[in-house]
Amino acid sequence: MQSSQSQTQWQLSGLTRRARGLLGASVALGSGAAILFVWQLSLLAHLVDDLTFQGQPLTSVESDFLKVIAFSAGFLVLQWLADMAGTEAGLRISASVQQDGLKHLFRAGPVGSATQPTGQLVTTLTEATTALEPYFAQYIPRAAMMVVLPLFILARVFALDGWSFVVLACTGPLVPLFMALVGYSAQSVMDRQWVQLVLMGSSFMDYLKGLRTVRLFAQTQNSIKAMTAQTEAHRLATLSVMRIAFLTSAVLEFFASLSIALVAVIFGARLLSGTADFRSAFLVLLLAPEYFMPLRAFSASYHARQNANAAAKRLADLFTLPAYAAARYGTEQPKHAGSVEALSCHMLSAGYATGKTEQINCVTATFYKGQLSVLVGESGAGKTTLLRAVLGFLPLSSDTCAAFDQNGQSIALQNCRMAWVPQRPLLVFGTIAENLRLAAPHASLADLHHVAEQADILPFIQSLPHGFETQVGERGSSLSGGQLKRLALARALLGKPDILCVDEPTAHLNSESTASITQTLSRCARDCIVIAATHQDTLISHADQVLYVSQGHVTSFRERAVA
Numbered sequence: 001m002q003s004s005q006s007q008t009q010w011q012l013s014g015l016t017r018r019a020r021g022l023l024g025a026s027v028a029l030g031s032g033a034a035i036l037f038v039w040q041l042s043l044l045a046h047l048v049d050d051l052t053f054q055g056q057p058l059t060s061v062e063s064d065f066l067k068v069i070a071f072s073a074g075f076l077v078l079q080w081l082a083d084m085a086g087t088e089a090g091l092r093i094s095a096s097v098q099q100d101g102l103k104h105l106f107r108a109g110p111v112g113s114a115t116q117p118t119g120q121l122v123t124t125l126t127e128a129t130t131a132l133e134p135y136f137a138q139y140i141p142r143a144a145m146m147v148v149l150p151l152f153i154l155a156r157v158f159a160l161d162g163w164s165f166v167v168l169a170c171t172g173p174l175v176p177l178f179m180a181l182v183g184y185s186a187q188s189v190m191d192r193q194w195v196q197l198v199l200m201g202s203s204f205m206d207y208l209k210g211l212r213t214v215r216l217f218a219q220t221q222n223s224i225k226a227m228t229a230q231t232e233a234h235r236l237a238t239l240s241v242m243r244i245a246f247l248t249s250a251v252l253e254f255f256a257s258l259s260i261a262l263v264a265v266i267f268g269a270r271l272l273s274g275t276a277d278f279r280s281a282f283l284v285l286l287l288a289p290e291y292f293m294p295l296r297a298f299s300a301s302y303h304a305r306q307n308a309n310a311a312a313k314r315l316a317d318l319f320t321l322p323a324y325a326a327a328r329y330g331t332e333q334p335k336h337a338g339s340v341e342a343l344s345c346h347m348l349s350a351g352y353a354t355g356k357t358e359q360i361n362c363v364t365a366t367f368y369k370g371q372l373s374v375l376v377g378e379s380g381a382g383k384t385t386l387l388r389a390v391l392g393f394l395p396l397s398s399d400t401c402a403a404f405d406q407n408g409q410s411i412a413l414q415n416c417r418m419a420w421v422p423q424r425p426l427l428v429f430g431t432i433a434e435n436l437r438l439a440a441p442h443a444s445l446a447d448l449h450h451v452a453e454q455a456d457i458l459p460f461i462q463s464l465p466h467g468f469e470t471q472v473g474e475r476g477s478s479l480s481g482g483q484l485k486r487l488a489l490a491r492a493l494l495g496k497p498d499i500l501c502v503d504e505p506t507a508h509l510n511s512e513s514t515a516s517i518t519q520t521l522s523r524c525a526r527d528c529i530v531i532a533a534t535h536q537d538t539l540i541s542h543a544d545q546v547l548y549v550s551q552g553h554v555t556s557f558r559e560r561a562v563a
């Protein structure tokens with residue numbers, strides 16, 4: 001149901017509405033240009049006839065000559081404006097779809113968006129949105145001009161010569177008919193090309209992400225072979241598309257040449273027998289190629305429609321991602337409302353697929369500012385799922401989770417500042433400062449110093465030759481595990497969170513890093529609610545509240561006695 005709704009919403013006809021005005025302007029300007037063009041050709045035929053067969057002096061046709069130049073300039077300006085309007089419409093639609101796609105990814109959140117491979121999402125948001133642009137910029141205006149200009153020319157030819165009118169009127173419609181027949185099979189070929197492109201993008205991304213594992217299992221050659229096969233499949237699919245494009249052009253050229261030749265032969269015979277005049281013959285021969293010109297232009301952009309159709313299907317897939325995080329991370333800007341003192345969960349249940357067994361079941365617990373809370377339990381018990389539910393990455397019933405200020409007044413969770421340090425924090429390619437500022441783009445250098453100090457990473461950053469301007473490599477590849485986690489913690493703190501969720505902050509770290517991060521979290525707990533999932537004894541021993549999670553339930557908890 002959801003899928004068919006999104007299919008309709010993301011059909012090309014639905015997207016056309018987003019730039020209806022500009023597309024209308026493009027067609028209107030193009031029609032104006034077509035009228036000027038036919039007029040200009042009529043004047044030109046007049047001029048040539050006057051100069052050659054009527055023996056008029058050059059001075060007597062001066063005004064006609066100037067008119068031809070004026071019409072020609074007017075035609076060029078209108079055509080340029082029509083192209084500009086079409087291009088602007090294409091760019092606007094493709095940019096707006098890209099923005100909608102990004103917004104939907106936010107609504108899906110990390111859990112919802114993980115149901116599609118990253119490579120597929122990237123290909124959809126880049127290639128598919130870009131593929132829409134030529135459809136709106138070229139195909140739609142050309143499709144309209146394919147009707148307007150030939151009809152206008154036919155009307156002009158009808159007034160000049162009946163035989164030529166019959167030839168053009170009979171051969172013209174054959175072109176789109178045969179093109180449609182050829183193009184009928186093209187859509188499935190185009191769809192196949194897109195599937196290959198998405199597969200290639202996803203595999204490439206997966207191999208890049210798993211480069212170390214690939215090497216470790218000595219699978220380098222096999223991976224290269226697999227990637228080569230994917231590339232070859234994409235190449236073959238692209239060639240099939242090209243073959244159809246060439247075939248379509250050949251059909252068009254054949255009918256166009258045949259028709260023009262027929263008109264020329266008929267007129268030639270009638271001129272020789274003296275039953276036709278030069279002016280009409282010359283004008284019809286000037287108009288005949290122009291009659292087929294919009295069909296040629298349309299044919300050149302025909303594949304843009306099929307490409308855009310295939311891209312629209314990919315986009316519809318993107319918009320079927322479950323909007324797990326929609327309740328918390330919608331389009332509204334959060335309105336921060338005072339200090340959050342407590343977070344209370346009551347009979348909270350959450351799972352990864354609606355209607356299936358829930359991974360967190362009827363959890364009731366309260367987390368306070370000033371207390372370091374930790375979740376402990378076996379692997380797979382549901383600790384991360386509980387953190388994800390609190391963060392709003394999974395859909396919850398509205399009354400199961402609530403935040404409160406110092407007066408016990410409830411604060412909407414979407415207005416609480418949340419921060420999340422996952423098991424494998426993600427750093428982007430860039431400097432340390434750029435990575436930290438992801439949480440607060442306008443943070444000053446003093447703010448960066450402050451959070452780095454809080455996360456106990458300042459001495460390390462200061463020891464680097466370029467300090468905060470040091471490049472950290474993709475995914476923080478130039479940092480140790482402990483440095484990466486402390487940097488991610490500093491970034492989370494820069495957003496001044498009310499609720500800080502940390503997943504396995506000390507996993508795989510040495511005792512020195514573990515102690516440092518434990519102390520940082522204890523300090524942070526004075527200013528915000530801190531909930532950490534852990535298996536680590538040092539962190540558990542420093543916690544003020546320990547919740548034992550087992551098979552999705554919180555079975556018991558202990559609070560540290562206040563000294």
Ligand SMILES: Nc1ncnc2c1ncn2[C@@H]1O[C@H](COP(=O)(O)OP(=O)(O)OP(=O)(O)O)[C@@H](O)[C@H]1O
Binds near residue numbers: 359
């Ligand atoms: N994205 C997901 N989609 C479907 N099921 C998932 C997903 N992530 C986790 N699960 C399942 O939810 C259950 C709880 O997993 P969770 O990651 O919350 O456990 P955990 O206690 O944090 O484990 P660990 O200590 O190993 O990190 C597991 O059965 C797991 O297989």
